[in-house]
Structure formats: C-alpha cells, structure tokens
Amino acid sequence: MGFNSNAVDELTKKLEDALILGKFQESKSVGGGCTHPHSDTGNAADNSVAVVPASGGDHESAQEEFSDVESFSSSSGEDSDDDITMYRGPPPPLTVYRPFLPEGTKSLFPSEVLSLDAIADMIKSGTARNIIVMAGAGISTDAGIPDFRSPETGLYDNLQSYKLPYPEAIFSIDYFRKQPKPFYVLAKELYPGQFVPTKSHFFVKLLEKKGLLRRHYTQNIDCLERVAGIDPGLIVEAHGSFHTAHCIGRKCLKEYSQAWVKEKIFQDEIPRCSVCNSLVKPDITFFGEGLPPRFFELLENDFGSCDLLVVMGTSLLVQPFASLINDVADSVPRLLINRVRVGEASAPGTGFDFDGKHVGHTHRDALVLGDCDAACVLLAERLGWTDELAELRNAFLEETNSLGQDQ
Ligand code: OAD
Ligand code: ZN
Numbered sequence: 001m002g003f004n005s006n007a008v009d010e011l012t013k014k015l016e017d018a019l020i021l022g023k024f025q026e027s028k029s030v031g032g033g034c035t036h037p038h039s040d041t042g043n044a045a046d047n048s049v050a051v052v053p054a055s056g057g058d059h060e061s062a063q064e065e066f067s068d069v070e071s072f073s074s075s076s077g078e079d080s081d082d083d084i085t086m087y088r089g090p091p092p093p094l095t096v097y098r099p100f101l102p103e104g105t106k107s108l109f110p111s112e113v114l115s116l117d118a119i120a121d122m123i124k125s126g127t128a129r130n131i132i133v134m135a136g137a138g139i140s141t142d143a144g145i146p147d148f149r150s151p152e153t154g155l156y157d158n159l160q161s162y163k164l165p166y167p168e169a170i171f172s173i174d175y176f177r178k179q180p181k182p183f184y185v186l187a188k189e190l191y192p193g194q195f196v197p198t199k200s201h202f203f204v205k206l207l208e209k210k211g212l213l214r215r216h217y218t219q220n221i222d223c224l225e226r227v228a229g230i231d232p233g234l235i236v237e238a239h240g241s242f243h244t245a246h247c248i249g250r251k252c253l254k255e256y257s258q259a260w261v262k263e264k265i266f267q268d269e270i271p272r273c274s275v276c277n278s279l280v281k282p283d284i285t286f287f288g289e290g291l292p293p294r295f296f297e298l299l300e301n302d303f304g305s306c307d308l309l310v311v312m313g314t315s316l317l318v319q320p321f322a323s324l325i326n327d328v329a330d331s332v333p334r335l336l337i338n339r340v341r342v343g344e345a346s347a348p349g350t351g352f353d354f355d356g357k358h359v360g361h362t363h364r365d366a367l368v369l370g371d372c373d374a375a376c377v378l379l380a381e382r383l384g385w386t387d388e389l390a391e392l393r394n395a396f397l398e399e400t401n402s403l404g405q406d407q
Contacts, residue, residue, distance in 0.1 A: 094370030115366030128308035138313020249278030
C-alpha cells in the first residue's frame with residue numbers, strides 16, 4: 001500500500017522496544033477493561049461500533065458561504081472537490097472561517113475576530129481549562145499512516161488484495177471469526193511502533209503539560225498518543241488498542257499479552273488460545289463489538305465538565321463516538337479541524353452548526369479547514385506556544401535518536 005516509511009527504521013526499532021518493554025506508561029484501566037462484553041452475541045449491541053453519521057446526514061452540503069475567510073497558505077490545492085465523499089488531491093490550504101451568521105444570532109465569538117483567535121483567547125484567559133480533544137485517523141496521516149475513508153489514499157480504498165466482501169469487513173467481528181487472516185496481515189503492516197507522532201499529537205501533549213487537557217478521546221489504534229508521552233490516564237482509546245489481547249472464545253476470553261500476540265503476527269501465524277483454540281484478537285474494537293468500558297465510565301463526567309471541545313481529523317461517521325460532539329453543554333465552544341467539513345447538523349442539536357443555521361442558543365462552532373498539524377501549529381502560535389511545541393517534538397526526536405529533526 002506504500003505507506004511504510006523506511007526512513008524511520010532506526011527509530012522504529014527503538015519505539016517498538018520502548019512500547020513492548022513498557023517504557024511508555026501503560027494505562028491500567030485500558031488494560032483491565034477491554035473484554036468487550038457484547039462481543040459474543042454475534043449481533044450489533046446497543047453501543048457497538050457502527051457507521052452512521054453524527055447528524056444523520058447532510059454532510060454533502062459542504063460548500064457553504066462564509067463572509068470571511070483567512071487562508072494561511074499560498075498552496076494552490078484544488079479545492080473544488082471538497083465534499084466529504086469526493087475530496088481528492090493535495091491537502092487544502094489552511095483556512096480559518098469567520099462565519100456570516102444570520103441576523104440576531106448571538107455568537108460566542110466576537111464578530112471582529114476569527115473564531116480560532118477567539119478560541120485562543122478563551123484558552124489564554126483561563127475560560128477554557130477543561131479541554132476535550134476528540135481525534136480520528138486524520139491526526140496520524142502526517143505520520144504516514146493512512147486514514148480510512150479518504151478516496152484513493154484511505155485504507156478502505158486500498159484493500160483490494162485482501163479480497164474482502166466489503167472494505168470494513170477487515171474490522172468486522174463476524175467476518176473475522178470466519179476469516180481472520182486479512183486482519184492479521186494488515187495488523188502486521190500497521191503495527192504500532194513503526195511511526196512517529198505528529199505535531200497534532202504533541203499539541204495535545206502540550207495541552208496536558210499546561211494542565212488544560214481534561215481528556216483525549218481517540219478512535220485511533222496506532223498508539224501514537226502514548227508514544228508522544230501523553231499520560232495514558234488522560235487518553236480514552238475509544239476503539240481499543242493493541243496493548244492487550246483476548247481469546248474471543250465465548251466462554252473463555254483468556255487475556256494474552258501484547259508481546260505474545262505480536263510475535264505470532266510477525267511470524268505470520270494466526271494467534272490461537274492455548275486453552276480453547278479460539279482466535280486471540282488484540283483488544284481493538286471491531287464493528288459489531290462494544291466499546292471499552294472505560295469509554296462509558298468516563299464520558300458523562302468528562303463531557304459534563306468540558307469547557308472547550310476540539311475535534312480533529314475524523315469523518316465523524318462512526319457511532320457512538322461521533323455523537324459525543326453533542327454531549328457538551330450548549331454554551332461550550334466546539335472547534336473542528338479537518339480537511340473537509342464533517343458532522344454538520346441536519347436539525348438543531350444534532351451536530352456542528354458552523355453557519356448558524358440552527359442556532360437555538362448561542363452560536364459556538366468554529367471551523368478550520370486544512371491539515372491538523374498546520375492548524376495545531378497556527379493555534380500554538382496564537383497561544384504563544386510555538387517554541388514549546390517545537391521543543392516537545394524535538395526533545396522526543398532527540399530522545400529517539402531520529403535523524404530528520406523537522407520535516
Ligand atoms: P476517516 O478516514 O473516516 O476520516 C478521517 C478524516 O480526517 C477525513 O475527513 C479526512 O478528510 C480527514 N483527514 C485526513 N488527513 C487529515 C489531516 N492531515 N488533517 C486534517 N484532516 C485530515 O477516519 P476516522 O474518522 O478516524 O473504526 O474513522 C473512524 C473509525 O472508522 C476508525 O476508528 C475505524 C474506522 O472504521 C474501526 O475500525 C472500528
Ligand atoms: Zn480461549
């Protein structure tokens with residue numbers, strides 16, 4: 001698929017060792033809570049993973065009118081195709097919008113400033129200090145890991161050789177029980193330890209360092225948050241992780257270590273349970289499985305106390321994760337950073353409302369279109385954190401003896 005980077009071989013080895021040896025702190029709660037109680041029903045349980053947009057549709061209404069736009073790149077990226085299902089080509093230039101709101105709309109953001117600046121002001125003034133980040137595959141594409149749904153480059157457009165009945169089958173529990181091989185082949189290719197965290201990961205780490213990160217909810221299974229050094233207690237791996245593994249035998253569920261499973265995967269063997277001979281699967285959440293208990297344990301308190309929501313690099317098409325954007329209070333500002341517009345409301349209270357179409361209360365949604373890394377760098381600049389962000393990343397690269405310091 002052409003996304004394995006040979007340039008980071010040396011680093012790879014070190015990261016891998018560090019991950020396996022537990023140099024990076026392990027999350028006890030994640031380790032203890034990945035038994036997927038609903039996984040043996042064979043049917044999608046209430047809270048099992050499913051592909052449904054956050055807003056019940058209306059994502060195609062991409063090109064909206066904004067009264068003011070500020071672009072931060074002279075890149076001539078073609079932006080004619082940017083509806084969510086059709087976006088192709090180079091990343092769009094980073095664009096921060098100042099929406100033109102319907103008359104009489106009460107906005108959280110002063111009309112004379114860009115919404116990103118307003119958000120930076122909230123952070124600087126201490127108004128936002130319980131920040132939740134919700135992340136998806138888009139925060140890791142700059143590390144060389146493909147996302148899932150981007151046309152041509154996304155994983156689901158590149159699985160032809162696996163001969164799947166449909167692309168998502170590779171992460172479907174029912175298909176896996178019958179045909180486990182494709183998943184293990186892919187797992188070997190994407191196995192954590194081969195990639196370096198992006199600036200977006202370090203931006204989240206910086207939020208933690210400043211004591212502003214309430215929680216980082218990620219759908220990613222690449223472990224790059226942990227690799228970037230974010231406290232595992234502040235991470236919710238909503239779709240699980242490779243950190244632990246279990247036998248999927250319905251009456252067995254024996255736990256296996258990451259190291260044991262990894263060895264099997266890298267020897268091209270299918271890991272099987274020593275007790276019941278069922279398949280042993282890393283605790284990443286498949287379609288048809290329930291999310292880790294930790295997700296449900298934390299979300300009510302977290303989203304109830306959140307005072308700024310930052311959503312980065314996700315299509316918001318997979319439930320129940322996508323709906324979390326509606327779980328913060330009506331007055332809480334929400335910032336989306338993504339290459340394309342996603343998660344927009346088809347009715348009041350069902351998603352983002354960047355244009356104030358459904359404002360029933362205060363308009364509070366901000367949008368930065370473009371790359372997560374570029375947006376994080378810009379936000380860091382607005383916050384006066386540029387040097388700290390660079391230092392965090394460089395310290396990491398030095399520690400892992402990387403050659404290329406700052407691509
Ligand atoms: P998707 O591939 O569905 O969406 C990634 C989004 O990020 C898209 O809207 C891209 O345009 C955008 N994007 C890509 N690179 C970007 C970048 N550098 N900067 C900004 N935006 C970028 O990935 P997820 O939303 O994470 O679940 O997918 C959700 C779940 O679907 C995954 O966790 C996985 C998958 O099937 C399971 O396997 C259970
Ligand atoms: Zn077993």
